[in-house]
């Protein structure tokens with residue numbers, strides 16, 4: 146008999162078809178990131194356990210039978226106030242409670258989440274563990290979900306009582322999931338149509354399997370920021386952009402997209418050339434990366450506060466010369482002062498600073514408030530910023546953008562052959578987690594250097610992408 150876990154139970158609770166697909170090896174779900182968010186979860190879990198001190202841990206590496214036996218031994222030992230990684234089994238489903246706290250009349254299942262708020266998906270996580278534990282014979286008298294308190298500011302040692310907000314979760318039944326799990330070994334795939342269950346409580350990883358061909362060349366799903374518009378089009382029975390009435394209310398970028406998809410070619414607005422020309426030389430393409438630890442590591446910081454750790458700058462001179470400068474903080478310390486000092490020195494006082502999104506301006510303003518001694522330098526940088534994103538969004542569209550103006554979508558659409566596919570780290574969330582991993586003291590030099598190279602390559606790709614995107618657009622717009 147294969148061992149099922151909480152993920153299987155929750156998948157079956159969401160959709161019987163998902164439960165079935167999860168057990169079919171050839172059907173692939175979305176791939177997890179290279180550097181998962183596990184490091185951060187470890188820090189949150191450890192802080193939560195310090196809220197329930199003196200507990201005994203059931204080692205994860207032991208066989209299931211051994212873990213179950215140890216859990217029951219601790220349950221029956223009143224001297225053990227809490228059990229960490231308590232393991233339960235019922236109906237072939239094995240689950241683990243991060244914390245099982247002894248209380249009057251029974252036990253409380255406690256889980257901590259690396260988030261500033263919690264929703265239905267998080268509540269189901271805890272409820273599922275409690276449901277299995279209860280069915281295995283444990284008297285469960287409460288379910289508690291801990292999440293980070295965004296108002297908390299670290300002063301001195303970490304205060305685990307103030308760091309978390311505790312939410313009581315009501316009991317839920319997963320009897321429907323049990324039936325779905327029992328049906329997962331049937332030879333034929335359940336005939337269940339995609340619907341609201343596909344994104345509730347979590348996005349299902351089998352979307353592309355269940356909705357093949359939904360995104361055709363003329364599909365309205367390719368329109369940018371189309372949530373409300375899609376709903377309206379669905380009500381009108383329109384799925385093809387060529388059927389959209391000319392007088393339907395749409396944003397300018399949606400109108401450009403309709404034109405581009407209908408004609409199968411890129412849209413170039415008349416305002417593109419003047420918007421791109423409104424810069425001062427040399428052009429400094431700038432990108433930041435940041436860490437955002439769930440558990441504040443440094444004095445004066447809060448859960449998930451973004452601490453900039455890295456910048457990359459490609460400098461393009463009017464004569465065509467290109468230079469590159471970069472900074473990466475590599476120590477387990479507050480990086481902000483070193484970040485600002487190196488950036489101000491590299492940016493000089495001349496030339497536009499080109500970015501892609503308002504993130505860099507927001508970060509500089511927050512650094513300006515935090516480090517008043519750098520106020521005028523940082524204010525000077527903010528005043529030189531030119532954001533390429535609204536220029537692209539307002540004056541350009543390409544059918545390959547698939548509704549997204551992110552730099553990852555824009556680069557290959559505008560500059561075929563260039564993308565992020567060769568990078569070990571290819572998105573900001575992975576970069577933030579990789580940085581937190583890189584500063585762990587127990588990491589081997591080899592792994593640390595590998596992450597360092599991957600981080601530098603990723604940030605440099607962003608600024609090089611901006612440079613190439615602008616060059617390509619200038620050429621297309623006849624500049």
Ligand code: SF4
Pocket residue numbers: 159160161162163164166337338339340342343344349350351352355
């Ligand atoms: S995409 Fe929707 S229908 Fe398909 S398995 Fe997932 S939840 Fe079920």
